[in-house]
Amino acid sequence: MATMAEVAREAGVSVATVSRLLNQQGTVSPNTAERVYAAIQKLSYEPNLLARNFRKSESRVILILAPNVTNPYYAHILSGIGDAAAGQGYAALIFTTGDDPAREREALEMLKKHRADGAILIASDMGCNWLLEYADRYPIVQCSEYDPEVDIPHVSIDNYQATQESMEYLIALGHRRIAIISAENAYISTSLRVKAYRDTLARHGIAPREDYIAQASRDYSFKSGKWRAKELLGIDPRPTAIFCISDTLALGAITAAKELGLRVPQDVTVVGFDDVEHTTMLHPYITTVAQPCYELGKQSAHLLFARMTQGKEIPRQTLLKHELIVRESSAPPDLLE
Amino acid sequence: MATMAEVAREAGVSVATVSRLLNQQGTVSPNTAERVYAAIQKLSYEPNLLARNFRKSESRVILILAPNVTNPYYAHILSGIGDAAAGQGYAALIFTTGDDPAREREALEMLKKHRADGAILIASDMGCNWLLEYADRYPIVQCSEYDPEVDIPHVSIDNYQATQESMEYLIALGHRRIAIISAENAYISTSLRVKAYRDTLARHGIAPREDYIAQASRDYSFKSGKWRAKELLGIDPRPTAIFCISDTLALGAITAAKELGLRVPQDVTVVGFDDVEHTTMLHPYITTVAQPCYELGKQSAHLLFARMTQGKEIPRQTLLKHELIVRESSAPPDLLE
DNA sequence: TCGTTTACTGTAATCGATTACATCATTCAT
DNA sequence: ATGAATGATGTAATCGATTACAGTAAACGA
Secondary structure, three states: OOOHHHHHHHHOOOHHHHHHHHHOOOOOOHHHHHHHHHHHHHHOOOOOHHHHHHHHOOOOEEEEEEOOOOOHHHHHHHHHHHHHHHHOOOEEEEEEOOOOHHHHHHHHHHHHOOOOOEEEEEOOOOOOHHHHHHHHHOOEEEEOOOOOOOOOOEEEEOHHHHHHHHHHHHHHHOOOOEEEEEEOOOOHHHHHHHHHHHHHHHHOOOOOOHHHEEEEOOOOOHHHHHHHHHHHHHOOOOOOEEEEOOHHHHHHHHHHHHHOOOOOOOOOEEEEEEOOOOOOOOOOOOEEEEOOHHHHHHHHHHHHHHHHHHOOOOOOEEEEOOEEEOOOOOOOOOOOO | OOOHHHHHHHHOOOHHHHHHHHHOOOOOOHHHHHHHHHHHHHHOOOOOHHHHHHHHOOOOEEEEEEOOOOOHHHHHHHHHHHHHHHHOOOEEEEEEOOOOHHHHHHHHHHHHOOOOOEEEEEOOOOOOHHHHHHHHHOOEEEEOOOOOOOOOOEEEEOHHHHHHHHHHHHHHHOOOOEEEEEEOOOOHHHHHHHHHHHHHHHHOOOOOOHHHEEEEOOOOOHHHHHHHHHHHHHOOOOOOEEEEOOHHHHHHHHHHHHHOOOOOOOOOEEEEEEOOOOOOOOOOOOEEEEOOHHHHHHHHHHHHHHHHHHOOOOOOEEEEOOEEEOOOOOOOOOOOO
16 A cells, blocks of 8 residues: 555655645645646555544544444434534444443543544433543533433433423323323433323323323333233223334334224324334324434534534534324224223 | 553653553563553553554454445344444444445445455445455455355355245245245345245246236335235236245235235235344234344454454355244135135 | 745654564573 | 573654645745
């Protein structure tokens, strides 16, 4: 592999000139430029990024931490980040943490070691004390989940507002016995959704029943959604609607209903969250709150770049638009039951 | 950020000693080691990977090219690669190509520029002449798809054998009018599956009907599967079974059947391929050929590492085990129809 | 016309690690 | 006891780019 020095020799100039030309720093006469380009061509020279990055003390890599890459919700965010990064000449290093804070921390060490210039944390639910230390020293932004107590810039949606809208929708349809399938995690999205669920019921004079509040596994697994839904549907009086905080859970709930011989939406309404995949794969198509996943990722990346170039003077919170998409899994409760 | 020189000064030794200790090269007396470790602790020193990688002329990064990261099939492969890479102290740089050879090539330039030490190509269908040039000079392996004409090491499954088994299964069930939904791409998996479909029918004395062979979109989209299935199910005589070369297509076919008022599997059998997600989300659970996606990724990474350390003396082809998983979407044809 | 700006180019230091080679003190084998 | 092997450590070159600084020549302004 040819080096810049060889190119310089071939073109009869100094390395400084070659470097200046390639980086558009300073000036180089057209004549010289031509000779240099010819030399580059001839030797098929490619700059050595190891050397360049070392010298400039930047890696042009951004770290992305996600619980996993197989959940389509994360995958779409990753997609958005990846495209935005590529657009700025950055590469995205993806680390999966499996929700393990230790692995998360280990990955963040990469910042200290100069393997990455910044990091985006997707759905990291630990606003631990130590995270703040990193965020203080390195460019870090959070995507989708965050700790409201901790001052780290983040991009998300308004989970409270979104849930409230769904609940208003269900109540407007005539539902009064509304259950919720939440999840066993400490995500801010989860708690905001549950809070909005309670608040909205209360505001409409409907007393929340504790047994209508179920918790699925922390990763919103289809199976746990199915089990919890079966339990909910076994309660007397049976809820007429189930609000699920993810589409996978909603899919589980629909399956549970079918296995119990109930029709969706005639016998029970199911509403999901995320609008990611599956929602229009099998009937009934799921009524759900759509999150702009790709855009969440993209904006996170832009926010990170802003943080890297402009320092800490960037907005603390960016909320993107959600949208309630009414499809087939919701209907007014059957009053004749 | 402390440098090794500062650590050396603090410990009263030379940088060479510190480096030797950290890299377990040569020998360092226990006494000195202790002082160095203390200094490292005190200054909270972290080696600068930019410098280290530059000096050693390796990036400890492997490139991963995939059409996208949202298709769960790719996502699971990515997962396997990521874990294997992390286990070897490598980071995985994921580039999405959108099936665009130009972007693929652009990404491979990273090898020349020393941004990555090797690359894994997932489902890249161009065994173009130029790819071989890269593979000749840099460690490159292919995962899942490959060009049989081109000598690049790859990891995949035996698509021909797998399809043959599925066809034998359908024929054993009693099906004779078997259709196939293939896809408009040049993947080796696609052509092997279609070939096995034809061959197996022929071997059983069943003349393949050209109108039973449909082609969905190149990315196996759910919608295109649905459209193609509707067309197939409109043919007289109607096929009693549809073999789909992906689960997403199978899901589309099932939806199509339902929309036409046909029951699966009573009226039509549907078989998928991949066993990735969705297959057990809604009834009928799909009968499918399971691919060990995660393992495909893992083995690809191991193969790449072998290529990087042992040079070109590595197996050209690695085939992993598939498995036909019979679930609910397949049954004998209804003889009373 | 003379001092000054501008355009262009080169020299050499620099980033922070790794490592070949040299040095010196022990330990060992005979 | 002596030359050799071994252990522990230091000196300094090196990787390939970027860039501060300096220098030269031409253009310019008054």
